[in-house]
Amino acid sequence: MQKILLATSISILLSACGSGGGGSSSPTPTPTPTNVGGGSEAGQLQLGTAALDIDGLGFKTASINAITVDGKFSFNEGEAVTFLLGKTEIFTVNGNSSISLSDAILKANALTAETLPTTANEVMTALEKRPGIAPTELNNLHKVSNTLKLLLVLDADRDASNGIDLAGWNAKLNATEVNLNTRLDDNLEFLKVFKDDLITPLAMDVAEPLLYLYTQLGKKIPAQQIASIVTVNGSMKSTKSFTFHADGNIEKNTSVMHRLTTEKDESEDIYVNSYDKFGVRSSRLTTQTTDMDTDTPATEYSKYTQMSNGYLSSNGYPITTLQQEYGGTDIDNLALTDEYKYIYLKDIIQSESGINYSNDGFVYTSEYLYTYDEQGRETKQTETNEKLNSDNIVVTTNTVMATTSYTGSGWIYKSNVNDDGSASSSYEHINIFNDDESLESNERLTRNSVEDLTFHNKTSYIYNNLGNVTEKTELRDSDKDGSTFEHIYRINKDTYNDQGILTNQSQEFDSSNSSVQDNQYNYTFVADGKSKGMFESIQWTENRWSRGSARTTPFRVQTYTYTYDANSGLLTGINSTQIYNRVENYRQIITLTYNADAMLTQYYYITETVSLSDDSIATKTITRDITYSNTADGLGYLLRNQQDNILNENIGKADYRVVANTLATPNAPQ
Numbered sequence: 001m002q003k004i005l006l007a008t009s010i011s012i013l014l015s016a017c018g019s020g021g022g023g024s025s026s027p028t029p030t031p032t033p034t035n036v037g038g039g040s041e042a043g044q045l046q047l048g049t050a051a052l053d054i055d056g057l058g059f060k061t062a063s064i065n066a067i068t069v070d071g072k073f074s075f076n077e078g079e080a081v082t083f084l085l086g087k088t089e090i091f092t093v094n095g096n097s098s099i100s101l102s103d104a105i106l107k108a109n110a111l112t113a114e115t116l117p118t119t120a121n122e123v124m125t126a127l128e129k130r131p132g133i134a135p136t137e138l139n140n141l142h143k144v145s146n147t148l149k150l151l152l153v154l155d156a157d158r159d160a161s162n163g164i165d166l167a168g169w170n171a172k173l174n175a176t177e178v179n180l181n182t183r184l185d186d187n188l189e190f191l192k193v194f195k196d197d198l199i200t201p202l203a204m205d206v207a208e209p210l211l212y213l214y215t216q217l218g219k220k221i222p223a224q225q226i227a228s229i230v231t232v233n234g235s236m237k238s239t240k241s242f243t244f245h246a247d248g249n250i251e252k253n254t255s256v257m258h259r260l261t262t263e264k265d266e267s268e269d270i271y272v273n274s275y276d277k278f279g280v281r282s283s284r285l286t287t288q289t290t291d292m293d294t295d296t297p298a299t300e301y302s303k304y305t306q307m308s309n310g311y312l313s314s315n316g317y318p319i320t321t322l323q324q325e326y327g328g329t330d331i332d333n334l335a336l337t338d339e340y341k342y343i344y345l346k347d348i349i350q351s352e353s354g355i356n357y358s359n360d361g362f363v364y365t366s367e368y369l370y371t372y373d374e375q376g377r378e379t380k381q382t383e384t385n386e387k388l389n390s391d392n393i394v395v396t397t398n399t400v401m402a403t404t405s406y407t408g409s410g411w412i413y414k415s416n417v418n419d420d421g422s423a424s425s426s427y428e429h430i431n432i433f434n435d436d437e438s439l440e441s442n443e444r445l446t447r448n449s450v451e452d453l454t455f456h457n458k459t460s461y462i463y464n465n466l467g468n469v470t471e472k473t474e475l476r477d478s479d480k481d482g483s484t485f486e487h488i489y490r491i492n493k494d495t496y497n498d499q500g501i502l503t504n505q506s507q508e509f510d511s512s513n514s515s516v517q518d519n520q521y522n523y524t525f526v527a528d529g530k531s532k533g534m535f536e537s538i539q540w541t542e543n544r545w546s547r548g549s550a551r552t553t554p555f556r557v558q559t560y561t562y563t564y565d566a567n568s569g570l571l572t573g574i575n576s577t578q579i580y581n582r583v584e585n586y587r588q589i590i591t592l593t594y595n596a597d598a599m600l601t602q603y604y605y606i607t608e609t610v611s612l613s614d615d616s617i618a619t620k621t622i623t624r625d626i627t628y629s630n631t632a633d634g635l636g637y638l639l640r641n642q643q644d645n646i647l648n649e650n651i652g653k654a655d656y657r658v659v660a661n662t663l664a665t666p667n668a669p670q
Helices: 007-017 101-108 120-126 140-153 187-191 207-217 635-639 642-650 655-659
Strands: 041-047 058-060 065-067 072-075 080-085 088-094 098-100 223-233 236-244 250-259 264-275 281-290 298-312 318-328 335-345 348-357 363-372 378-388 394-406 410-417 423-433 439-447 450-463 469-476 487-496 502-509 515-525 535-546 556-564 571-580 583-594 600-610 617-631
Touching: 041 101, 072 080, 088 101, 088 140, 098 101, 101 140, 101 207, 120 635, 140 207, 187 298, 207 635, 223 635, 223 642, 236 642, 635 642
Parallel strands: 041 098
Antiparallel strands: 041 072, 058 065, 058 080, 080 088, 223 236, 223 617, 236 250, 250 264, 264 281, 281 298, 298 318, 318 335, 335 348, 348 363, 363 378, 378 394, 394 410, 410 423, 423 439, 439 450, 450 469, 469 487, 487 502, 502 515, 515 535, 535 556, 556 571, 571 583, 583 600, 600 617
């Protein structure tokens, strides 16, 4: 990105040549190189003690409006300088010959390098969200992450180690002011920043920008990373172990199943992951060994690879342009079994194709071509499938076409469309938005010239002053006469307290217009202490009765109560019970143990199920022991929330979602 200025060299050459005459002459003055932006004072953006090579970042003063070149800018004496991207202000500082990007962004968000979180607990506390605490603005650490994210994610090659190239983005975003107080690590939120003809770069999670910041500041956060989870359940012991990349992503995880009665390992699964520069997993190699307790163990390998182009599609998912799957018993000669290719224009897929190399000796190919209208809506899909033999000769082929046309309030979808536009079946969907904000939906299916009104419903909504839906009612036209809605299909009600916190959910559901099912969820939260905002109890009540008759006593009630350590606020126990047909038939006690650093080390639960026929009690215990390894630089692990992710996936059922305080309950058996 360096620009070569020739003016000085040319002037020196001219001066050396002189006037060519015999008399004396005044030397030609050497012109002063123009500062970027034309100001009298030159400045340079810095990262630490090194110059920051950043192109295309806007800057302005009272008299200047320009963009940086190699991190260089200018100002006139006494002026403040505002750096911005389009309409989004990054920070404003007094003009100086050297400005630290990191210091300026931190100062703009009321932080300094010294006040940044320095321990694992401080990092997680700063980014913590609890369900019992009303949503508020993001804290300053999130805002710092969002600011850096905007610069890093728009870098042309997404590699800040060789500089940041924002060429063109200052102009593209000149009408867009990015709200840095939103969850820009969420892809759907990030999509809202970009519109019209702007293709949306792949959003970063909160980890990458803060890793960049801490690295530039030379800061490291020690952390304990999960090393293993050992589960004992009856006669089986499962051991799962983990290692991590420096950025916190999982590099390798291994799972071994061991039978305690024979003291022999039975199987082992090993997963090795790689990631691209966008943070998307680019490959996973799986090694599966079975029958380890016999004389003939078997090992198979499979590999999955994908290529992302670094952008988001309109549904918020990364755009993948190539996917491949391999398999076999020889790791050095894995056979390609499936391959998928995708071609996009901007973020809209134009075509996709797949190849399947089947074990039957044939190769199966498929290709989908898509056509869109000016609003980007799909209007036609053409699918072509072929079967090829070992000589690559097409054995069979078939083509299927479907079209979609749009009306002012809905669409008509036709499948198995012929070249002349006729179709064996069509499906019409019409939406009608009424003046009372209710929505009517009509669906009509025509097959072999026979028309049927398959679906006619009406959905209405009630909102509170915060914009939350507090009641949703769905009515259906069960006799399909196209006029009245005689069937109350579903009524959902949500109740919020004065702080905007969800405290009750109910759903009354009647699929047949004869038998009603009602589900109630009640949430209470701890009001004070270090566990404030955490769940105190969750109760789920299920009831059923016949339409038109009196509501009966609930036939199922599940109750979950939570206990916390008074000093640390950590969750230490979950007690749950189920009353089924007025009889308590299920009890579970979960006990959680932590180490001195507040890391969960054991998750133990005992379950008692009471037989409704003979009152016998079946008892089951499961123990999960968790070990950790120390790392001097665990910021990426912490920011990517790997501990919760791993425990959520490996503790079992939905249990850890309750431990982590999300609105979910582990369901007791029927």
